[in-house]
Amino acid sequence: MMPIASPHTHAPASVRRVMLEVLLALLPATAFAVYQFGWPALYLLIITSAFALFGEALSLRLAGRPVGSSLNDGSALLTAWLLALSLPPWAPWWIGAIGGLFAIVVGKQVFGGIGQNIFNPAMLARVALLISFPLEMTLWTPPQPLFSATAPGPIDALAITFGGGAAMIDAISGASLLGHVKTELGRGLELGAALQGQPITDSLYGTARGSLGEGSAPLLLIGGIYLIARGIIGWAIPLAVIAGALLPALLLNLIDPEHYLGPLHHLFSGALLLSAFFIATDPVGSPATPRGRILFGAGIGLLIYIIRTWGGFPEGAAFAVLLMNSATPLIDHYLRPRIYGRERGGEPLDYSQGRRAARLERIRRGDK
Amino acid sequence: MGVFSVFKRIGFPGGVHPDEQKISNNLPIRPLPMPRRLYLPLQQHIGSPAEPVIALGARVLRGQLLARPGSGLSAPIHAPTSGRIIAIEPFTAPHPSGLPIDTIILEPDGHDEPCDVVLPIDPMALEPEVIAAKVGEAGIVGMGGAAFPAAVKLNLGAGRPIHTLIINGGECEPYLTCDDRLMRERPETVLEGIRLMQRAIGAWRVLIAIEANKPQAIAAIEAAAIPFTGVQVVKVPTRYPMGSEKQMIQALLGLEVPAGKLGADIGVIVHNVATAHAVQQALRHGRPLTSRIVTVSGGAIAKPANLEVPLGTLASELVAFCGGFKREPTRLLLGGPMMGHALHHLDVPIVKGSNGLLALSAEEVGHESSERPCIRCSRCVEACPLGLLPLEMAARVRSGDMDGAADYGLGDCISCGSCSYTCPADIPLTHYFNYAKGELVRRRQEKAKSEETRALAQARQARMERLAAEKKAKAAQRKAEREAKRKAEREGEKSA
């Protein structure tokens, strides 16, 4: 008879619950983004999710594993959702389809399924798409809120998503703020001129051009804080990501405000907040050690800043996350926490000399 | 605030806060009627089993010695009541394996006749070594669950200056309320026991740590402690595993017990409140440890209770006394839900370390889905009070790499269960570590045995070779002698 080991009670936590909580936290920002970018965005979200779930089911079936329990743990849906949020809102259906399949099949199942993927599957898919389809992946349409005069209706939107709307997209699309700034700086312009007509409030509220998930900073922040409050994610990674990007931004902006974007622009534009709270915190590819998490987060933040400022792409969140994902095993190996009763190196604590001896002596005597 | 003003925060890193479920904390301690039979396992403590000193069929009196301590670390066992010894045979042990162990079976005669005891006039005037010796003779072991012979821990003061005696009234396990009730109902007795232990150890300071969820116990013990300077009650946060010795020392003094050492090595000894009570009973009244307070609780128990139970009583008697089950229990436990042992059935005796008997329903045990892949969420890392990386250790254990797990600190694991409790993937981390620890011991033993047999085989081979050589030498000698003889004969013939 198999003996039953303690403990005999369990916290009300499960993988499924964790995934659903993250989806819940993403909901406000996603809903707002869908409102901003209208029907095509909604179609894209649905298509990406459908293909991701299909990819998950197919892979599990081919691997001969139970399909049901893994499919409904919500992890594939979350991956798809994060991927869709990182795509141009009016991207054609096949971008979402290829991305969803790639994220799950290549990014996750090939590595061995949930928990085994070294790289964030959504970011892996985004990078693959960006490299394969640079044109489609950089067509940023301005927000056209649902039911507004210029917004396409549900039927017109079908044309945009399923082909035939290319002319319309071309007509209205342009660069995102970060892309625009990069181009203008590259032309030798100064920031003051480059930022003409690009009020920071657009970035803050999510009414600027950009991917779905770059959307509203306050809503992303609410979602992130909810996750921290619920204990789903720790504060360390998000804070480190933000600090890692903003500190150099602040410093360089102070030194040369005409050539380096200020911290607020960096914070509200692009995918910094989304990455900080929802992507970098994906547990699988991030370190398990407390100090490792801070280093991991700071590394992502710094890389985002470096790529944005000096790299070839206007936004570098996906690259930054993938690069730090690859460093995770190393970080975890070297930054193991100190074990109770031992030094960091593993030797037992020595209370017979030095500061420790003095402290023990104080306690021994009961000194204040 | 005394000594604590220097420590900003009383606590330890990590840990968890399971649902407290102290449903029996307002139920007074009631004595359990003497059962028909008592089953006293010869091993109710850490160390070697006790050795019976009574004959089969003998009549014994209450408090009479039934089994003396075995060699090395051990503890004696006494008769909880008068009666007849009807058997000494293997009986199911209160142990997760469900295996039997040699057990003295006593049939009470209903007279509860005590044996003679010589009481010291004033136990507080006894020499420290005498107190420790008497505690050992009374068979007292750590009653918080670990069941480490208490006298040994009272003797640690010899050669090591002890500054602080910590009395563990934490009772951090959910459901259990036996220590809470004891402190509320018998604070003076507990205090006297504490002071006897303090005298035995020679500590100038006593800290009685009680979790914040037991305000009445704190008040009662504080009131009883007023006359004694140097005895101080500390309210500690309600956080599991506060009652673990290492965590308690860290929480109260900010000191960590160095790896491989004892609390005594840094001048601290921790004893449980129930142990203090048992010490008082032994020294003041000459009563050896033959009963203890047990919390009977859990969602499946009809009427939860705190019972004073003669040692050796079967768990089934306690459940019957508490009105049986009000619903089908999913799990039967001896001890708390975090570190207690699961019982296969209720025909298992209550022993010195049994602080609770729980019958939990399915909802209380939590979802019992099977293990899923680790998603590296590292809740286990946050929960581990030792600063270990349970996910990494478990991954190594699973692939058979015990040395790798040991390198990650398996040996430092206290099996508190915090990691398994929080794991959203339902990985039985603690079970993996239990297995790995046993496996390491097994490998060590097998290695020792294989080295031993190797040496034996070599010795035998050497002996065989020596014998063969001797035989050859003898044969050669005989041959030489024969030759010489023949030669001599030949020469004789020649000369003749």
Added chain:
Amino acid sequence: MIAIAVLTVMGLLLGTLLGLAAKRFKVESDPLVEKVDALLPGTNCGQCGMPGCPAAAEAIASGEAPITICPPGGRSLAEELAALLGVELDLSAMKEDEGPLLARIDESKCIGCIKCFAECPTDAIVGAAKQIHVVMERACTGCKKCVDVCPTMCISMRSPETSLREWRWPMPATTELSREAA
């Protein structure tokens, strides 16, 4: 063109270097056999089919014999050998590990012929002529040599009883899902 030339030169250089290194740091004898031999029980019981432990060590080190070849060594020996040789341990190739086996002498049938303890490679059987023999569990390796020589067939192999003190936690029963992930 230049790239190809550079790569070719580099390949040649490195290849030469490797060749030289192989010559320069050549290991003379094979210390592996000795290491393997040190791990084996050394009782020369012959259950593996080899003439003795040194022969088996040579076969194991050269890869001719599987690391699971030694029945008295059991699983733990196989694991140690796997670690030493850096090979994957395939426990399925091993006969269901019954755990250690010990010889037991049926006292009612033993005639005190001393044949068994003359045979025992670890002197684990004690007794004297015309006296009943007893197996010392601590020294018995379970090699079964005594079983074959006993004229009254009074020796049997059995697994040692687990008492509470020797009981160890088993490996948790894992699910299909987690096993694959491992």
